[in-house]
Amino acid sequence: MNIEYSNTLEEVPWDRVSYLFEQVGWGARSPDKIERAFQSSSFVRFAYAGNELVGFGRTVDDGVYYGWIVDLVVLPSFQRRGIGKHILRELESDLSPFITTMLVAAQGASGFYENQGWYKQRSAYIYPRSERQIDVFSERR
Ligand SMILES: CC(C)(COP(=O)(O)OP(=O)(O)OC[C@H]1O[C@@H](n2cnc3c(N)ncnc32)[C@H](O)[C@@H]1OP(=O)(O)O)[C@@H](O)C(=O)NCCC(=O)NCCS
Numbered sequence: 001m002n003i004e005y006s007n008t009l010e011e012v013p014w015d016r017v018s019y020l021f022e023q024v025g026w027g028a029r030s031p032d033k034i035e036r037a038f039q040s041s042s043f044v045r046f047a048y049a050g051n052e053l054v055g056f057g058r059t060v061d062d063g064v065y066y067g068w069i070v071d072l073v074v075l076p077s078f079q080r081r082g083i084g085k086h087i088l089r090e091l092e093s094d095l096s097p098f099i100t101t102m103l104v105a106a107q108g109a110s111g112f113y114e115n116q117g118w119y120k121q122r123s124a125y126i127y128p129r130s131e132r133q134i135d136v137f138s139e140r141r
Contacts, residue, residue, distance in 0.1 A: 043094035054078040057087040067095035
Protein backbone atom coordinates (compact mmCIF):
# COMPACT_ATOMS: atom_id res chain seq x y z
CA MET A 1 0.00 0.00 0.00
CA ASN A 2 1.13 3.51 -0.81
CA ILE A 3 2.05 5.57 2.26
CA GLU A 4 1.90 9.36 2.15
CA TYR A 5 3.86 11.54 4.53
CA SER A 6 2.77 14.93 5.78
CA ASN A 7 4.49 17.62 7.86
CA THR A 8 1.43 19.69 8.63
CA LEU A 9 -0.78 19.78 11.72
CA GLU A 10 -3.84 20.63 9.66
CA GLU A 11 -6.65 18.10 9.90
CA VAL A 12 -4.68 15.69 12.06
CA PRO A 13 -7.10 13.24 13.74
CA TRP A 14 -5.86 13.68 17.32
CA ASP A 15 -8.09 10.94 18.70
CA ARG A 16 -6.43 8.58 16.22
CA VAL A 17 -2.98 9.73 17.40
CA SER A 18 -4.10 8.91 20.93
CA TYR A 19 -5.28 5.51 19.70
CA LEU A 20 -1.86 4.76 18.16
CA PHE A 21 -0.12 5.62 21.45
CA GLU A 22 -2.38 3.11 23.17
CA GLN A 23 -1.78 0.48 20.49
CA VAL A 24 1.99 0.55 21.08
CA GLY A 25 1.47 0.26 24.84
CA TRP A 26 2.29 3.82 25.87
CA GLY A 27 -0.98 4.20 27.75
CA ALA A 28 -3.88 6.61 27.50
CA ARG A 29 -3.03 10.16 26.44
CA SER A 30 -5.72 12.76 25.95
CA PRO A 31 -6.11 14.04 22.37
CA ASP A 32 -6.12 17.65 23.69
CA LYS A 33 -2.76 17.30 25.41
CA ILE A 34 -1.28 15.46 22.45
CA GLU A 35 -2.37 18.26 20.12
CA ARG A 36 -0.77 20.86 22.42
CA ALA A 37 2.47 18.87 22.50
CA PHE A 38 2.60 18.55 18.72
CA GLN A 39 1.83 22.25 18.32
CA SER A 40 4.84 23.04 20.51
CA SER A 41 7.08 20.71 18.51
CA SER A 42 9.59 21.96 15.96
CA PHE A 43 9.05 19.36 13.23
CA VAL A 44 6.32 16.77 12.79
CA ARG A 45 5.64 13.90 10.42
CA PHE A 46 2.49 11.87 9.89
CA ALA A 47 2.18 8.72 7.77
CA TYR A 48 -1.16 8.02 6.12
CA ALA A 49 -2.33 4.86 4.36
CA GLY A 50 -5.16 6.36 2.36
CA ASN A 51 -7.12 8.38 4.91
CA GLU A 52 -5.89 6.30 7.81
CA LEU A 53 -3.16 7.65 10.11
CA VAL A 54 -0.69 4.80 10.69
CA GLY A 55 2.41 6.50 12.10
CA PHE A 56 3.96 9.72 13.31
CA GLY A 57 7.01 11.31 14.88
CA ARG A 58 8.09 14.74 16.06
CA THR A 59 11.04 16.75 17.32
CA VAL A 60 11.68 19.22 20.12
CA ASP A 61 14.65 21.56 20.00
CA ASP A 62 16.11 24.79 21.38
CA GLY A 63 16.38 26.46 17.98
CA VAL A 64 20.20 26.50 18.05
CA TYR A 65 22.14 23.62 19.60
CA TYR A 66 20.07 20.63 20.66
CA GLY A 67 17.34 18.66 18.94
CA TRP A 68 15.50 15.60 20.16
CA ILE A 69 13.42 13.09 18.24
CA VAL A 70 10.41 11.99 20.29
CA ASP A 71 7.20 9.99 19.93
CA LEU A 72 8.10 7.93 16.87
CA VAL A 73 5.22 5.49 16.59
CA VAL A 74 3.95 3.12 13.88
CA LEU A 75 0.68 1.22 14.24
CA PRO A 76 1.63 -2.44 14.94
CA SER A 77 -0.17 -3.79 11.86
CA PHE A 78 1.93 -1.40 9.70
CA GLN A 79 5.29 -2.01 11.38
CA ARG A 80 8.26 -3.54 9.55
CA ARG A 81 7.29 -1.91 6.24
CA GLY A 82 9.81 0.93 6.33
CA ILE A 83 7.47 3.61 7.74
CA GLY A 84 9.43 4.18 10.97
CA LYS A 85 12.67 4.39 9.00
CA HIS A 86 11.17 6.92 6.57
CA ILE A 87 9.84 9.20 9.34
CA LEU A 88 13.14 8.95 11.23
CA ARG A 89 15.17 9.87 8.11
CA GLU A 90 13.02 12.97 7.52
CA LEU A 91 13.23 14.12 11.14
CA GLU A 92 17.00 13.54 11.16
CA SER A 93 17.19 15.73 8.09
CA ASP A 94 15.03 18.44 9.72
CA LEU A 95 17.45 18.48 12.65
CA SER A 96 20.59 18.55 10.52
CA PRO A 97 21.46 22.20 11.40
CA PHE A 98 21.75 21.31 15.09
CA ILE A 99 25.04 20.32 16.70
CA THR A 100 23.52 17.43 18.64
CA THR A 101 20.64 15.14 17.72
CA MET A 102 19.41 12.83 20.46
CA LEU A 103 16.62 10.49 21.46
CA VAL A 104 15.66 8.06 24.18
CA ALA A 105 14.83 4.62 22.78
CA ALA A 106 11.72 2.95 24.13
CA GLN A 107 12.01 -0.60 25.41
CA GLY A 108 12.57 -2.93 22.46
CA ALA A 109 13.46 -0.12 20.03
CA SER A 110 17.26 0.00 20.50
CA GLY A 111 17.85 -2.48 17.66
CA PHE A 112 15.80 -0.32 15.32
CA TYR A 113 17.87 2.81 16.05
CA GLU A 114 21.20 0.98 15.90
CA ASN A 115 20.09 -0.46 12.56
CA GLN A 116 19.53 3.15 11.42
CA GLY A 117 23.02 4.33 12.34
CA TRP A 118 22.41 5.65 15.84
CA TYR A 119 24.94 5.14 18.64
CA LYS A 120 24.08 4.38 22.24
CA GLN A 121 25.36 7.12 24.54
CA ARG A 122 27.62 6.19 27.42
CA SER A 123 26.69 9.12 29.59
CA ALA A 124 22.97 9.87 29.21
CA TYR A 125 21.09 10.51 32.47
CA ILE A 126 17.48 10.90 33.46
CA TYR A 127 16.13 12.60 36.59
CA PRO A 128 13.33 10.13 37.40
CA ARG A 129 9.81 11.42 37.86
CA SER A 130 8.52 7.97 38.87
CA GLU A 131 9.72 4.60 40.11
CA ARG A 132 8.75 3.21 36.71
CA GLN A 133 11.22 5.51 34.95
CA ILE A 134 13.98 4.18 37.18
CA ASP A 135 13.00 0.61 36.29
CA VAL A 136 12.77 1.35 32.58
CA PHE A 137 15.76 3.66 32.04
CA SER A 138 18.31 3.04 34.77
CA GLU A 139 21.17 0.58 34.51
CA ARG A 140 21.53 0.73 38.30
CA ARG A 141 18.58 -1.65 38.81
C1 LIG B 1 10.27 1.25 16.55
C2 LIG B 1 9.28 1.51 15.42
C3 LIG B 1 9.02 3.02 15.31
C4 LIG B 1 9.91 1.00 14.11
O1 LIG B 1 9.03 1.32 13.04
P1 LIG B 1 8.84 0.32 11.80
O2 LIG B 1 8.05 1.03 10.77
O3 LIG B 1 8.31 -0.97 12.28
O4 LIG B 1 10.34 0.09 11.34
P2 LIG B 1 10.87 -0.08 9.84
O5 LIG B 1 9.97 -1.04 9.13
O6 LIG B 1 11.07 1.23 9.21
O7 LIG B 1 12.24 -0.79 10.13
C5 LIG B 1 13.48 -0.33 9.59
C6 LIG B 1 14.51 -1.39 9.88
O8 LIG B 1 14.65 -1.61 11.29
C7 LIG B 1 14.35 -2.97 11.62
N1 LIG B 1 13.59 -2.93 12.87
C8 LIG B 1 12.33 -2.48 13.05
N2 LIG B 1 11.98 -2.58 14.35
C9 LIG B 1 13.05 -3.15 14.98
C10 LIG B 1 13.28 -3.50 16.34
N3 LIG B 1 12.37 -3.29 17.29
N4 LIG B 1 14.49 -4.04 16.65
C11 LIG B 1 15.42 -4.24 15.68
N5 LIG B 1 15.25 -3.89 14.37
C12 LIG B 1 14.07 -3.36 14.04
C13 LIG B 1 13.53 -3.48 10.46
O9 LIG B 1 13.63 -4.87 10.36
C14 LIG B 1 14.15 -2.76 9.30
O10 LIG B 1 15.39 -3.36 8.93
P3 LIG B 1 15.93 -3.34 7.42
O11 LIG B 1 15.98 -1.88 7.00
O12 LIG B 1 17.27 -3.97 7.54
O13 LIG B 1 14.93 -4.11 6.63
C15 LIG B 1 7.95 0.75 15.61
O14 LIG B 1 8.25 -0.62 15.83
C16 LIG B 1 7.12 1.25 16.78
O15 LIG B 1 6.29 2.14 16.62
N6 LIG B 1 7.32 0.65 17.96
C17 LIG B 1 6.52 0.99 19.13
C18 LIG B 1 6.82 2.40 19.61
C19 LIG B 1 8.31 2.60 19.83
O16 LIG B 1 8.95 1.85 20.55
N7 LIG B 1 8.83 3.66 19.22
C20 LIG B 1 10.21 4.06 19.36
C21 LIG B 1 10.18 5.28 20.18
S1 LIG B 1 11.71 5.64 20.94
